[in-house]
Amino acid sequence: MATIEKSLTEEKEQAATWDVERIRADFPVLRQTVNGKPLVYLDNAASSQVPQVVIERGSMYLEQEHSNIHRGVHYLSQKATTAYEGARETVKRFINARGSKECIFVRGATEGINLVMHGYGRKFISAEDEIIISAMEHHANIVPWQMLCEEKGARLRVIPMNDAGELLLDEYEGLLNERTKLVAVNHVSNALGTINPIKAMIESAHKYGVPVLIDGAQSAPHMIVDVQDLDCDFYAFSGHKMFAPTGSGVVYGKARLLEQMNPFQGGGDMIKSVTFEKTTFADLPNKFEAGTPAIASQIGLGAAIDYLNSIGREQAAAYEHELLRYATERLSGIEGVRIIGTAREKASVLSFVIDEIHAHDIGTILDQEGIAVRAGHHCAQPVMQRFNVPATARASFAFYNTKEEVDVLANTIEKVIEIFS
Amino acid sequence: MSELSELYQQVILDHNKKPRNFRKLETANHSAEGYNPLCGDQLTVYLHLEDDAVREISFEGSGCAISKAAASMMTQAVKGKSKHEAEQLFTEFHRMVTGELDEENTQNALGNLKIFSGVREFPVRIKCASLAWHTMHAALNNQELVSTE
Numbered sequence: 001m002a003t004i005e006k007s008l009t010e011e012k013e014q015a016a017t018w019d020v021e022r023i024r025a026d027f028p029v030l031r032q033t034v035n036g037k038p039l040v041y042l043d044n045a046a047s048s049q050v051p052q053v054v055i056e057r058g059s060m061y062l063e064q065e066h067s068n069i070h071r072g073v074h075y076l077s078q079k080a081t082t083a084y085e086g087a088r089e090t091v092k093r094f095i096n097a098r099g100s101k102e103c104i105f106v107r108g109a110t111e112g113i114n115l116v117m118h119g120y121g122r123k124f125i126s127a128e129d130e131i132i133i134s135a136m137e138h139h140a141n142i143v144p145w146q147m148l149c150e151e152k153g154a155r156l157r158v159i160p161m162n163d164a165g166e167l168l169l170d171e172y173e174g175l176l177n178e179r180t181k182l183v184a185v186n187h188v189s190n191a192l193g194t195i196n197p198i199k200a201m202i203e204s205a206h207k208y209g210v211p212v213l214i215d216g217a218q219s220a221p222h223m224i225v226d227v228q229d230l231d232c233d234f235y236a237f238s239g240h241k242m243f244a245p246t247g248s249g250v251v252y253g254k255a256r257l258l259e260q261m262n263p264f265q266g267g268g269d270m271i272k273s274v275t276f277e278k279t280t281f282a283d284l285p286n287k288f289e290a291g292t293p294a295i296a297s298q299i300g301l302g303a304a305i306d307y308l309n310s311i312g313r314e315q316a317a318a319y320e321h322e323l324l325r326y327a328t329e330r331l332s333g334i335e336g337v338r339i340i341g342t343a344r345e346k347a348s349v350l351s352f353v354i355d356e357i358h359a360h361d362i363g364t365i366l367d368q369e370g371i372a373v374r375a376g377h378h379c380a381q382p383v384m385q386r387f388n389v390p391a392t393a394r395a396s397f398a399f400y401n402t403k404e405e406v407d408v409l410a411n412t413i414e415k416v417i418e419i420f421s
Numbered sequence: 422m423s424e425l426s427e428l429y430q431q432v433i434l435d436h437n438k439k440p441r442n443f444r445k446l447e448t449a450n451h452s453a454e455g456y457n458p459l460c461g462d463q464l465t466v467y468l469h470l471e472d473d474a475v476r477e478i479s480f481e482g483s484g485c486a487i488s489k490a491a492a493s494m495m496t497q498a499v500k501g502k503s504k505h506e507a508e509q510l511f512t513e514f515h516r517m518v519t520g521e522l523d524e525e526n527t528q529n530a531l532g533n534l535k536i537f538s539g540v541r542e543f544p545v546r547i548k549c550a551s552l553a554w555h556t557m558h559a560a561l562n563n564q565e566l567v568s569t570e
Binding site: 361391 | 424425428429434437438459460461462463483484485486487489543545546549
């Protein structure tokens with residue numbers, strides 16, 4: 001308890017020294033008004049905003065380096081290749097992969113998970129095998145596995161959760177068996193904000209020799225991720241949720257597994273040689289990167305990681321945690337508001353419902369006051385069913401949000417309740 | 422907040438709170454399910470058609486205030502109408518919320534349904550207002566499932 005209190009105090013101190021106005025100045029999009037009100041952007045779990053340095057890096061590529069990669073002997077192609085591969089090195093350090101060839105560039109976490117489904121799942125999973133996912137997955141980490149199970153006659157098993165939105169780990173242990181061929185869980189739930197104890201869950205799976213895929217879409221932007229320490233086998237995340245442009249993303253895989261896997265898509269850049277009789281595939285990571293990728297976006301992802309490092313990732317996380325604590329306190333204090341997802345360990349996401357008021361009505365009224373939240377099922381319909389709500393409103397925070405914005409949110413929620421009373 | 426008060430008028434809020442004809446219709450001989458995958462709104466419209474006229478109509482399901490109030494008022498408007506009149510109302514309502522119909526200056530049968538005209542200022546909410554109407558239209562035409570996507 002003493003250590004928890006100490007760490008809370010430390011966190012508050014770190015949060016107090018966070019110069020949020022200086023940080024906000026880095027994000028041009030935040031300077032606008034919406035419906036005559038200052039934009040309060042609280043939809044970061046869907047897509048976060050892009051700092052000026054990332055915009056400039058993308059522009060610089062388009063102005064000075066644009067060309068196709070890995071192909072030309074000419075000057076521009078080499079510049080583009082250097083920048084693109086430089087971004088991969090940055091990603092490697094960001095998640096502490098053993099090698100940059102383990103970091104496959106994809107369009108986002110969804111494509112990363114589909115890559116593993118096609119490359120690993122279709123090769124190594126067959127009839128009667130079992131895949132374990134959790135009750136709090138995003139559709140991106142449900143549907144590909146369902147499709148695979150359908151195709152192979154394999155079985156999807158689901159780790160249940162309690163009313164707070166925490167996975168029942170005993171049940172998880174019970175689901176693991178010799179038929180289990182893959183575990184796929186999210187690090188942080190996009191609908192509930194729960195941080196799952198993935199390190200322990202990975203350890204349990206490995207006792208059965210089962211590889212684990214982590215959907216890191218909501219964790220990569222908000223916490224330090226070390227894939228070697230976690231010992232996860234795959235880790236997928238999206239650039240557009242971590243201050244980079246859409247179209248950027250990464251799926252990390254252990255080299256040993258990636259090498260055994262089938263390619264995802266066929267095409268240019270993923271081959272060593274092609275004849276009409278036979279194709280030899282390229283080595284990692286190119287084997288998984290057919291066709292011309294989103295070069296500018298992936299270079300932008302590298303720049304976004306540099307930006308995160310420059311502002312201090314631990315301090316940013318501490319500040320966000322304090323914001324979440326404050327928002328939870330403010331919204332809990334409003335009669336009629338119920339928070340969905342009350343796990344002990346949470347990050348960045350605050351989902352809520354209001355008695356008798358549908359989330360879409362909440363979203364529309366908040367929008368009129370310049371507040372952007374997500375209203376709906378958050379691509380996690382099973383989570384909505386579990387909590388018996390049709391939809392929730394979700395405020396999700398980034399290190400550029402302020403307590404004043406939380407106050408605007410809370411005050412406007414009171415106004416919503418007034419309109420419907 | 423003026424556009425907002427236009428959208429959330431008292432009549433709409435009242436129908437949201439106390440939806441009319443909100444039940445399953447045991448005598449229904451037509452029904453259809455409407456679904457808006459974007460927001461998860463889901464409703465079923467039940468019709469009892471006799472001699473080409475809507476003798477009874479009801480609905481059940483869940484959705485936002487706009488979709489619920491629109492469904493409630495749709496049932497009131499359509500009850501007793503001929504199939505042709507119901508279809509015509511559907512067309513007029515749809516044209517009004519999408520901004521194609523100037524409901525104040527053209528001949529129409531919308532009556533108190535005009536309070537939904539404010540929806541056109543909120544493009545993402547147009548589907549909420551029209552879901553029940555699409556579903557009623559589908560039930561009339563023996564389609565079982567309609568999606569606004």
